Amino acid sequence: MTLPFYDAVKQLQDAYLMFPAFQKAFDQVEANLKLYRATGIAQSLLVLGESGTGKSSLSRLFTERYPMKTLPERDVIPVLFVSIPPAATIAGTVEAVLAKLGDPDPERGTVSVKTARAVKIARGCSVEMMLFDEAQHIQDRGRAHSQYFVGDWLKSFMDALGLPVTLLGLPRMQSLLQVNEQLRRRFAHRLSLSVQPAGIDSNEDNSLELFASLANALPLPLDPRPYGWRELGLRLQFATDGRIAYVKQLLVSAYEHAVNQGNTSITPDTLGSAFTASIWPSGIGQLNPFHSEFIFRPLDRLAEPFQMGEMGSGASQRRLR
Template sequence: MTDFPKDLFDLSTTELLTPISQAVTFRRQLIHYPGFVGAIQAVERCHAMGRHKLEEPDCLLVTGVSGCGKSTLRKTYADRHPRVELEDRTVIPVLHLELPSQPTIKNVAERILMAMEDPFAARGSAESKTARIIKLLAECRVELVILDEFQHFVDRGRGVVDYKIADWLKQIINAARVPFVLMGLPRCERILEANEQLRRRFSARFELKPFSVRTKESAREFKRILSTLNEELPFPDRSVIAGADVVSMMFYATNGLIDYLIKLVSKGIEIAANEERNQIDLNVLARAFSLAIFQQCSDETNPFHPDFIRRVLNHQGEPFHGYA
């Protein structure tokens, strides 16, 4: 059984007294659960190898469903390697950005240039922008590039891959000798299938998975996360979120996704604190679920109601529709 580190939570602000402030403080906490730690370590290895400027730098693909923590991973890692302002340049150890929803090589190149503070990011052709990217990656001493939402390069409606992007990425990686970390939904793997050389560069893969209760071990891990969350709640009495009979309810309410778990508990904090309760109970969780996750839920589709029908809420119009 995996032990969680003592610094499971990183508090970025001091606790305030208002209900909303307490909820916000909770949401700012960083949870170092095993999957997240593994993903950080995978990015660290890619980054460390990249510092050697290998002719063919090792790259990394991080995939996961929405809400599993990819964006938090990107921002957390970048925060650990902040920019440094020198007299003649801005040093950017980790360049990171989110790709536009309707990407082209030209507008992605522009966004990368903007992230490096190029004042002329909007000017020029795709080719000239690409040349400036390669130049600025060197001048800004970039050691790692992280591109989030990479699945946008796969047309969702038809499943069509923009094959040109594979060649474009390969060109930049070859010229700059800077490793890339691509993050996105699982379907972004199709982009790498379009180019054998690029697929070889991204042979390292990491999947951020939701929590599960399918096995005894996975259920124990999920319960341990809930127990740790429970210890950090700002109430005098222990709340019910990690109770043996509540663990499955918490799973159905969040589908095991860290983003939904934090939203649910933080809304519970806000409700309970506003009503001056001593804990978060099932009544609070039921209301928090309807407010933070599924506003149209009925008694049968609210995991914290006695009439709940035990099933994953993935039907049409439900919060986890489209999830496997």
């Protein structure tokens, strides 16, 4: 591969696309920050979305909007972005916070000592908002009482800081809030991060718009033939479930296939090969959204790429064709 190829791939991977749900969540997070700055009122938000819908991208983009500043006497961190570790314990969660705050020894001390230190450092760094990504890892801790303890620590930590907090996680995160009533009240405001709400007939239009906007970052044009643009949009919806990560994954693979084959455009045949190579190796024939004999149904059954999670999948709620 040549340098222009890698440059094009990097440009695609770095691209952010403000589809409606993403824009709404971003605007709400920013509104909470502005409210806090103007009034001192701390409002919290829960952003839910399946894997690949852009939760981490939203967090990174918002953190880039309000970057850390290094002053001679201290660091100023307006927005603290923390990824909660898998099977989160209270100790592991507070250590992740301390590490992001620049603490040189985040494992030192008891949980209460670590927590007090995290509050002190956060205030010293003028933190105004906290974003917790992978919040379902608290819920994944296991039994209800363990979930409650971690959730209760988070509630107490939020109270000590008095800052607006945004939790981002998979839909099953809601079960944690059912366990911890006080935490549930703090995150009464919830948003779903999906390309298109269920039940709306324009899924394919949104998927095509999303795909075409990202494809503009690549040197090769998108050619829908032998399908029309609307049908290609529908096939793209089934191939990616409307998730940003899968759209990018499919485009990168399709671009690589096209370059290797010396093609001058990205076609449905190219996308079909890319789908099998990068998303689902078993997606062939009737189970490949770009194949002429595709069965036009969500690929959310057992062992399929968008298999329904325990809290349900957006794909299963969409209309079948």
